[in-house]
Amino acid sequence: MKRLREICLSPWFLIAAQILLTGAIAVGAVFYPYVSVAAYRLWKVVLIDLTFAICSGMLFAFTYFQKHPDCKAWHLDFPFFVGAGVFCALFFGGQAIAAHYAQPSLVCLIGASVALAFDLACVVAQDVFAVRRDRKFFLLITVPIVIGVYIGATLLSLATLPHGLAFKSLSKDRHAFAVASAEEFAVTDADKQAVTDFYKKYFDGFETPVFDFSLGGDSFRSVASQWAHRSEADIDTNIDRWYYTNPSALEVCLEVVLYEETLTVEWTVYLENKGMENSLEITDLYAMDAVIDVVSPTLYFSGGSNEANDDFALYSRSLGKKGYTFSAASGRSSETYLPFFNLCGKDRGATLGIGWSGDWTASFSHTDQTKVRVGQSALCGYLAPGESIRTPSVAVSLYAGGNPLKGFNRFRADIKRGLGDRAKESNMLMFAGAEGQDDTSRADAAGTREYVAALRSAGVLDALDYAWYDAGWYDTAGTGAWRGSVGDWVVDTQKYPGGLGAVGAYLEEYGVKTLLWYEPERVPVTSNLFKTVSATAGCERWLITSSCGDALWNMGDAEACAYMADRIATSLLENDVFYYRQDFNMDPKPYWEKADKEFYDGRTGFAENMYVTGEYAFLDALLNRVPDLKIDNCASGGRRIDLEMCRRAVPLWRSDYQCKKEETDLSEAAQYQTYGLGLWLPYSCITNPNASSEYDFRSLLGGYVMCYGDVLFYAKDSYVGFVRDYQTLKTYFAQNYYPLTPCTPRENFVAMQFGEETAGAVILYARDGAKGKKNVKLNGLSENKTYSVRTIEGVALKNATGADLMRNGVTISTEERTAYIILYSEE
Structure with missing residues (x-):
């Protein structure tokens, strides 16, 4: 010792x-x-x-x-x-x-x-x-x-991990994309063959399912051959369904569709217990557990919306054996990362989108091929008789060549296809809101008439598509605050004596429609809705409560979901609303974890799965009931952007960083958001509460535009110019998009191009320190065609072939904090 x-x-x-x-x-x-x-x-x-x-x-x-x-x-x-x-x-x-x-x-x-x-x-x-x-x-x-x-x-x-604080800062965020001709970006036989090969491998039979899960500890793939198989095809929707059923009556359904116009394969997996007893434990449920034939790729991914001046920044890393796993972390799908990825190899690439408005996970690694796994972050438990769950939806498109912009534009085109008539370029003006405007004296019916008069006087009323009424239009007498009265949705008759329906009818006389703010999922304990439902027998599962404050409306309960859909749809119809603005100002993950224990016998992730599925049913019910309804997906400014939401809605307020009126870089932040989010989505929107100059307003240009109504009284001339710019450019933003320079907070000159090979626009932002001559090379033009290039003011700059414009570019003289718009068109 x-x-x-x-x-x-x-x-x-x-x-x-x-x-x-x-x-x-x-x-x-x-x-x-x-x-x-x-x-x-x-x-x-x-x-x-x-x-x-x-x-x-x-x-x-x-x-x-x-x-x-x-x-x-x-x-x-x-x-x-x-x-x-x-x-x-x-x-x-x-x-x-x-x-x-x-x-x-x-x-x-x-x-x-x-x-x-x-x-x-x-x-x-x-x-x-x-x-x-x-x-x-x-x-x-x-x-x-x-x-x-x-x-x-x-x-x-x-x-070293995607959720590490320094991961993004140690990833590449400065990208200079190669110039390529319209012919190189065009769809080729190689593109079609790549998608066809992927489809045949995973969706043309039962032998190699694209998905996997564990049932009672056994991998589905290891026992799939022992399950009964059948398939069916829906001619009207082009959806193929592949069914697998085991002896205990657990049925797995793979729904898949190939969108030939965008060469995109999209699928979802559903599991349902059709037996009389609980199923074995289900774990490791992946909608995608497969390989993509992309060799030595660079992985492009984007940050989410976290109220920062670099929201939606694009990053990239080389992908190797070690790989990376990305995920959402708080229950809102795009708070940390966008669930969209672009894998670009030397000769082939692939884009991947995930549709899950909760906590998703996506892992990527590469040896000889690229291995991809996609699923809900955490799900573990049995299925009770009659119970069903689903996976996130996944959309994959493959493209030939080594230019990632081909993949980005293919992804944008598929988002546009999925939205269909639910998205159209629009000019909006906020007439009333609880926050953001310095002067809220016009947040009532009389103020609406003032705005209309000011728009008529400025000559831009006919260019306005929607009047935006944000939080606070309802009666807040019980709580004195817009946050505390959410859920009651009773019009404040002191502000709007005849109701919002009368306001909507007045606006329609001038061709303007109404956009109205709601927040159906967050239920304050001070609201009448909370008090009524919590005291009603049989509604115990309608609310998921918390000791920390607001309750969460349980979209995972079928009755609660139907009740809320009816409540909101009725309000939309009564108030003559054409654009439904849905906000979501809370992180639902702790509520889902609580509901797992209280409602689902401790089965991990089941409350989330039921909730997210119910959320989609809720939105679809609104779209089915309210004619020509359009939906804005907000969630504290762009924090619930994913494939499923983008099939139904457009993010019209993409970042809450723009709420920080004290910041001096709101124009640059708006540029950054357009640059980064535009790689994935053809439509989004934001404003700048401090906008006053032409530079500020041109920083807001995009497929949708919105300003606070105050601008009519303190920056009318700049606003009028902005509206005229937008009318000229608006159709270009949903077409192809080519970043012409890097875009980081460190850049003093940023250029973006929107349009097609026949016509389009280049927007150039000369920031602080950018004075002098700047040259920009255009992208995606036809080499042998001749183009006319001019400023939006009509000053001719150059007549040249596409090859010359892509090789030698256009040179302009810039001044600091000035935005320039260059138009090009085929002669």
Whole structure:
């Protein structure tokens, strides 16, 4: 025992123990965010938690031993448990507090940092006590080692995973795309063959399903040949359905459709228990678990909307064996990343879109081919008799060649196809809202008449498509605030004595329709809706409550979903609404987790699955009941953008960064959003509450445009010019899109091109420091055709062939904070 004590007190043992224990904690810290958020597995989280606690207890006990080297061995049990207990209190307590204020990925990083900080404190204390006892201990060596481990592990945890705070900043965000002719961007036989091959491999028979899941621990693919098979084709919709049924009557249905005009394959998988008993446990349900024939690709992905000046920024990384796993983290699909991806190899590429308005996951890796997995982030449990679930929808398109812009424009075209008549270029003006406008005195019926008069006087009333009425149009007398009265939807008759229907009828006399704001899913406890439903027998599952405030309307309950659809549809019809604006100002994930326990027997992810499915049924019910209805998808500014929502709605308020009136870069942020989100969506919209100059207004140009009504009274001339610019350009924005320069907060000159090979427009933004001559090379033109190039004001710049414009470009002289519009057309 004496010899063992001497070994334990030796400097080399101390250093070895410190390195071993700190190394174990550092490894856990690196993988903790990944297994907690991006690829959640409970047993892995528990394993890391135990590693943290045990190592921390040992470090604390070893610290006590260095201070009291004469203590008996069994005396170390007490400091071990004290150390482990203190650590757990800090670790779990800190995460519990942080969960109320931060995103899950950041919460995990805070937890990992707590573990590393506790580790560092113990090691430093050990060295201090050891040096006091014997000067030969290497305090100046061991402390830097531990600090290096601490910093290195933290940086790794921040940088190497998609949910790390530094992942985006260490990804490439400055892209200069290659110029190519219209002929190179055109659909080729190689494009068609690539999509045909993909379809035949995964959707032309039962042998190789594109999806997979585990049933009772067995992979579906390993037993699929033992299941009964049948198929059917819907001639009207071109949907093919492939059915698999096992002996216990669990039915799997794969719905797939090939859209030939955009060469896009889209599918969804449904599971239904048609038996009389609970099914075996379903886990690892992936709508896509397949390979795509793209070699050595660069993976392009975009950030989400997080109220930042770089929302929707485009990033890229080379894809290798290690791969990356992306996911949503809080229950809103595009808060962290957009669920859209572009894999571009040397000779072939593929785009992928995910339709899931909740927490999705997508993993990519590459060896000889590109491996892709897509699914709901977490789902585990049995299906009760008669119960069904579904996967996210997935859309894949393959393209020949190595230019990612071909894939981006194919993706945009498919989004436009899916929206059909539900999207059309529109000019909007906010007549009333609870926030954003400095002057809210016109937020009533009389104010509407003032706006109409001002528009007529300015000569732009005939160019207005929609009058926008945001939050606050309803009676707020019970709470005194627009947030607290959400859900009641009773028109404030003090503001609108004849109701909004009368306002809508008045506007229609001038050819203007009404857009109206709602938020059906968030139910404040102060609202009459909450009080009524919570007191009604039989409605216990209609609301998912929280001790933190607002309740969540449970779209996963069929009766609750139908009730809300009827309530909103009735209000839309009564108020003569043509554009339904749906907001969603809450993170639903904690509510879904609570509902899993209360309503679904603890089955992970089932509340989310039912809710998201119900959300789509709710929106479809509105579209079916209200003639020619169009939908705006807001969700705190662009935080629920995904394939399914983009089949039904357009994000007209794409980022809440524009709510920050104190910021001085709102025009640049709007440019950034157009640049990044425009790669995926042909339609979106935003405004700038501080817009006053031509530069500000031209920064808002896009498929849809919107301004606060105040501009008519403080920046009328600039607004009138803006409207005329939009009327000239509006059809171009839903056509092809070519970024002509990089676009980051670091750039002082940004150029974007919209249109087709026959005609289009280039918008150039000369930011601070951009004075001087600038040259831009156009893209996507026909090499042998001749084009006329002029400014929007009519000044001729150049007559040249497409080849010349793509090779030599157009040169203009710029001034700082000025926006230029160049038009081109085929002669």
